[in-house]
Amino acid sequence: MTPDEAVRRLAAAGCVDPVGEVQEMARWAPQSFGGWSVPADWVRRRSLGTPLAWVSGHASFGGLDVRVAPGVYPPRPWSAELALIAASHLASSRSGGGGRMLDLCTGCGAVAALVVQRRPTAFVVGVDLDPVAAACARSNGVVTVIGDLDSPLDPAARFDVITAVAPYVPTAALANAGGVAPDVATFEPVVALDGGVDGLEVLRRVVSVASLRLLAGGWLVVEVGGEQDRVLVPALVAAGFAEVTPWHDADGDLLGIAARRQR
Numbered sequence: 001m002t003p004d005e006a007v008r009r010l011a012a013a014g015c016v017d018p019v020g021e022v023q024e025m026a027r028w029a030p031q032s033f034g035g036w037s038v039p040a041d042w043v044r045r046r047s048l049g050t051p052l053a054w055v056s057g058h059a060s061f062g063g064l065d066v067r068v069a070p071g072v073y074p075p076r077p078w079s080a081e082l083a084l085i086a087a088s089h090l091a092s093s094r095s096g097g098g099g100r101m102l103d104l105c106t107g108c109g110a111v112a113a114l115v116v117q118r119r120p121t122a123f124v125v126g127v128d129l130d131p132v133a134a135a136c137a138r139s140n141g142v143v144t145v146i147g148d149l150d151s152p153l154d155p156a157a158r159f160d161v162i163t164a165v166a167p168y169v170p171t172a173a174l175a176n177a178g179g180v181a182p183d184v185a186t187f188e189p190v191v192a193l194d195g196g197v198d199g200l201e202v203l204r205r206v207v208s209v210a211s212l213r214l215l216a217g218g219w220l221v222v223e224v225g226g227e228q229d230r231v232l233v234p235a236l237v238a239a240g241f242a243e244v245t246p247w248h249d250a251d252g253d254l255l256g257i258a259a260r261r262q263r
Helices: 003-012 018-029 039-046 052-056 079-090 109-120 131-139 171-175 184-188 201-213 226-237
Strands: 056-063 064-067 100-104 121-126 141-146 160-165 213-221 240-247 254-261
Touching: 003 039, 018 039, 018 052, 018 056, 039 052, 052 056, 056 109, 064 109, 064 121, 064 254, 079 109, 079 160, 079 254, 100 109, 100 201, 109 121, 109 160, 121 131, 121 254, 131 141, 141 240, 160 201, 201 213, 201 240, 226 240
Parallel strands: 100 121, 100 160, 121 141, 160 213
Antiparallel strands: 056 064, 213 254, 240 254
16 A cells, blocks of 8 residues: 555544654565555554554654554653653662663553663663563563562662553543543553543552652652642652652643652
């Protein structure tokens, strides 16, 4: 299928950026397609809502190419800023050797891989509950273990930075039309999206883990949305965190928060 035909097909299916998606398909299409066409089956699957990263097996993330296996949560472009913030905090680590970072809910390992690219001397380990996601993260060069948050780690392990793109979509938003994009609700793994009643059930657990695993002065960097920063602050303060700093996109929408452990 020619790129023009593919663009028309995706546009008719309601894709927001059909030109960009076709360019991404052409980038990863088998060499037999010669760069001047894209697999018709890829276009068909994407037009039905299959995540683009599952179709091509790849995603662009902060200038890094990462592999994304079918069924694994596709990394969002805006999560790259979280990785860059984490990398900046590793630069002032107290543990030496480039610092130590724990990436919870690592998924395909995109955040951890980008941090490793920016801080190649750092020790970075990812954890994910899903064996398929863990294997995918390893394929992206991330040291990854399987388990629920920090459960598989040595009890004595401590870190300078802990990151998490944990599930933070309120349960009701997954069920309501308009809560999330239809293709996300239909295809993407619920376990990677559903954060409970207020979207913060897993993140509160992440805060508890970070309060134990972070060195004094270490940083917790997590993705949140809506007004979840305000809701999460009491849990952060109770766990010994201060300097809670949110960051936003160009439209002013909340993307995440970073908090420093005081004690």
